[in-house]
Amino acid sequence: MRSTTEARAQASPPVRRRAARLPAFASRKSTIALGMTLPLILIIGVLVLYPAGYAFYLALLSKSMDRFVGLANFDFLFRRETFWMVVKQSVIFAVSAVLFKALIGFLVAHCVHNVPARGQRKWRGMLLVPWVIPPAMSTLAWLWLFDPSYSAFNWLIQHAGGEGVPWLGDPYWARFAVILVNVWVGAPFFMIMYLAALKSVPEQLYEAAAIDGANWWQKLWYVTLPMMRNIIAITALFSLIVTFANFDIVRVLTNGGPVDQTHVFATWAFKLGIEGNDIPLGACVSLFMVPILAIAAIFILRDINRRGTEA
Amino acid sequence: MARVTLRKVVKRYDETLAVRGIDLDILDKEFVVLVGPSGCGKSTTLRMIAGLEDITDGEIIIDGETVNDVPPKDRDIAMVFQNYALYPHMTVYENMSFGLRLRRAPKEEIRTRVQDAAAILGIGELLERKPKQLSGGQRQRVAMGRAIVRDPKVFLFDEPLSNLDAKLRVQMRTEIKRVHQKVRTTTIYVTHDQIEAMTLADRVVVMNGGVIEQVGTPDELYHAPATRFVAEFIGSPAMNLVPCHLVETSSGLGLHLDDNLVLPVPADRIRRYQPYAGKSLLFGLRPEYMVERRVHTGPHQFDFEVLLEVIEPMGMDTFVHFLVNGMDVCARVNASAGARAGQRFTLCADLDHLHLIEHDSGKVL
Numbered sequence: 001m002r003s004t005t006e007a008r009a010q011a012s013p014p015v016r017r018r019a020a021r022l023p024a025f026a027s028r029k030s031t032i033a034l035g036m037t038l039p040l041i042l043i044i045g046v047l048v049l050y051p052a053g054y055a056f057y058l059a060l061l062s063k064s065m066d067r068f069v070g071l072a073n074f075d076f077l078f079r080r081e082t083f084w085m086v087v088k089q090s091v092i093f094a095v096s097a098v099l100f101k102a103l104i105g106f107l108v109a110h111c112v113h114n115v116p117a118r119g120q121r122k123w124r125g126m127l128l129v130p131w132v133i134p135p136a137m138s139t140l141a142w143l144w145l146f147d148p149s150y151s152a153f154n155w156l157i158q159h160a161g162g163e164g165v166p167w168l169g170d171p172y173w174a175r176f177a178v179i180l181v182n183v184w185v186g187a188p189f190f191m192i193m194y195l196a197a198l199k200s201v202p203e204q205l206y207e208a209a210a211i212d213g214a215n216w217w218q219k220l221w222y223v224t225l226p227m228m229r230n231i232i233a234i235t236a237l238f239s240l241i242v243t244f245a246n247f248d249i250v251r252v253l254t255n256g257g258p259v260d261q262t263h264v265f266a267t268w269a270f271k272l273g274i275e276g277n278d279i280p281l282g283a284c285v286s287l288f289m290v291p292i293l294a295i296a297a298i299f300i301l302r303d304i305n306r307r308g309t310e311a
Numbered sequence: 312m313a314r315v316t317l318r319k320v321v322k323r324y325d326e327t328l329a330v331r332g333i334d335l336d337i338l339d340k341e342f343v344v345l346v347g348p349s350g351c352g353k354s355t356t357l358r359m360i361a362g363l364e365d366i367t368d369g370e371i372i373i374d375g376e377t378v379n380d381v382p383p384k385d386r387d388i389a390m391v392f393q394n395y396a397l398y399p400h401m402t403v404y405e406n407m408s409f410g411l412r413l414r415r416a417p418k419e420e421i422r423t424r425v426q427d428a429a430a431i432l433g434i435g436e437l438l439e440r441k442p443k444q445l446s447g448g449q450r451q452r453v454a455m456g457r458a459i460v461r462d463p464k465v466f467l468f469d470e471p472l473s474n475l476d477a478k479l480r481v482q483m484r485t486e487i488k489r490v491h492q493k494v495r496t497t498t499i500y501v502t503h504d505q506i507e508a509m510t511l512a513d514r515v516v517v518m519n520g521g522v523i524e525q526v527g528t529p530d531e532l533y534h535a536p537a538t539r540f541v542a543e544f545i546g547s548p549a550m551n552l553v554p555c556h557l558v559e560t561s562s563g564l565g566l567h568l569d570d571n572l573v574l575p576v577p578a579d580r581i582r583r584y585q586p587y588a589g590k591s592l593l594f595g596l597r598p599e600y601m602v603e604r605r606v607h608t609g610p611h612q613f614d615f616e617v618l619l620e621v622i623e624p625m626g627m628d629t630f631v632h633f634l635v636n637g638m639d640v641c642a643r644v645n646a647s648a649g650a651r652a653g654q655r656f657t658l659c660a661d662l663d664h665l666h667l668i669e670h671d672s673g674k675v676l
């Protein structure tokens with residue numbers, strides 16, 4: 001009698017375990033976590049991974065897209081001078097634009113921060129306008145401002161006794177113009193991010209610093225900047241990515257000219273791929289943004305991680 | 312170390328007067344506590360001394376120098392804030408040495424001073440940590456350390472213990488007192504907690520509505536309050552205040568509290584209170600001067616019977632509540648006196664400690 005019950009007891013658990021396996025699997029923490037992140041994984045897969053993979057696949061095809069040519073497109077690009085000029089051009093464009101956006105944003109954020117609360121909303125709203133207007137439209141207005149014969153800028157310069165500047169005709173002035181418009185569009189974003197960061201620094205830290213003997217400059221250097229470091233880094237990274245991939249401003253303002261001197265990756269990829277009917281080569285160019293941005297992102301994010309959440 | 316003097320100091324924010332012309336003289340090495348309810352102007356006064364707020368009118372003198380227009384960094388003061396205000400991105404060592412580094416003190420000197428201060432506060436092993444890795448009490452110590460390291464003329468404390476839990480608050484209170492006894496720097500301390508004020512201060516400044524109600528040692532404030540506000544504010548549980556009539560009796564003066572209770576005024580006070588005979592006043596007596604009936608030890612003890620409403624055993628003593636003329640009155644009786652709610656009980660009041668307060672002026676007579 002005893003032996004049969006024992007045998008039954010020993011035999012039954014595996015059966016029960018097998019029956020309970022499915023609900024147990026469903027209620028495991030990792031399963032729930034996977035289920036909850038699945039929509040995001042799907043979105044990233046469809047909207048990021050698939051296009052990226054497809055671009056990479058395209059880059060390995062011949063111009064007529066009927067033949068697999070391996071890395072021949074890359075090899076071709078490396079041996080073209082224009083490619084290296086576009087690389088240099090994109091880096092100069094992105095780095096200098098982000099730098100000036102950050103500087104101007106920081107200065108303006110400080111000014112707005114010191115405006116009494118009542119007037120502050122108005123100023124904040126007005127200063128955000130360049131960022132809110134679709135860049136393609138505002139760039140059109142800039143295009144007219146830069147017109148060599150009828151523009152407001154040259155009119156002013158000529159009335160001041162100077163000589164008109166070929167804003168978009170001269171390579172250096174054209175680069176300057178593209179960067180200027182990009183800074184004009186993007187600086188308000190920095191301003192609003194920095195303003196939020198400034199507001200989150202507790203007033204008492206400044207009071208403590210004042211009592212410790214810090215002057216205006218030392219408060220900025222030892223309190224404000226360290227407290228804003230993470231925001232500054234993230235904003236810069238975000239802006240670097242967006243600026244690097246900029247298309248509309250260059251396209252509307254100079255269309256890469258004069259003589260390809262103002263092309264960045266996106267516009268040149270468009271020119272080669274869509275206008276030049278060589279989609280694999282265009283895809284190949286656009287892929288070059290990835291490693292450059294990835295290196296920048298790794299450095300900036302590692303720094304943020306290392307500091308953690310100090311506040 | 313220095314003397315701090317306030318002369319007719321006024322602070323006005325737009326339409327409101329936060330501080331209404333206060334005079335105060337704080338001696339060298341003294342520990343002075345500004346205490347009062349929120350909005351009484353105590354923090355504003357401290358911040359004016361620190362230089363964080365402008366002075367609308369009057370004069371503040373630190374160590375013989377008028378500092379009205381001197382910025383905080385040149386006043387040679389150190390301040391401990393309510394929420395510590397430690398720099399979150401700096402280690403404890405960097406936090407404590409920040410003031411000295413800004414003043415370009417030699418590195419070796421900074422190290423010795425930080426280590427000395429850390430030793431006084433027992434935070435030597437925390438020097439490499441960041442503030443977020445510290446507990447509330449440790450942060451409080453670091454904030455104090457930052458003040459001590461500077462060796463300033465004056466320490467200012469702005470409600471430094473209000474963010475700590477009750478147990479830690481008592482511990483840190485003792486700590487602050489110990490540190491002051493060691494470094495002997497003139498200290499001005501702001502709190503709304505009268506127990507903190509009483510336990511820490513050499514002298515307490517009671518403020519209310521932007522004016523100073525009374526300045527005195529804790530003992531003076533407790534036993535000889537100058538105004539009704541001070542009488543009610545200092546002491547826990549608060550002083551009992553009951554409306555009364557000062558009446559002439561066959562043996563002198565009596566305090567008519569209600570029809571069943573007339574207390575005789577002690578003989579040595581009759582001359583003092585005589586001018587107020589016939590007037591309606593407030594009678595004040597602290598709970599500890601009403602106890603269970605005992606053998607009288609003084610000439611002015613008076614027995615009376617009450618109906619107990621509520622009993623609050625505190626362990627060592629028991630607070631008993633009863634009504635006099637509709638007002639709740641509290642007495643402090645021995646735990647073994649057998650007081651029970653709903654019971655008639657005989658209490659003995661020590662009238663040597665009574666206070667009479669004028670209704671209109673709030674002055675203690």
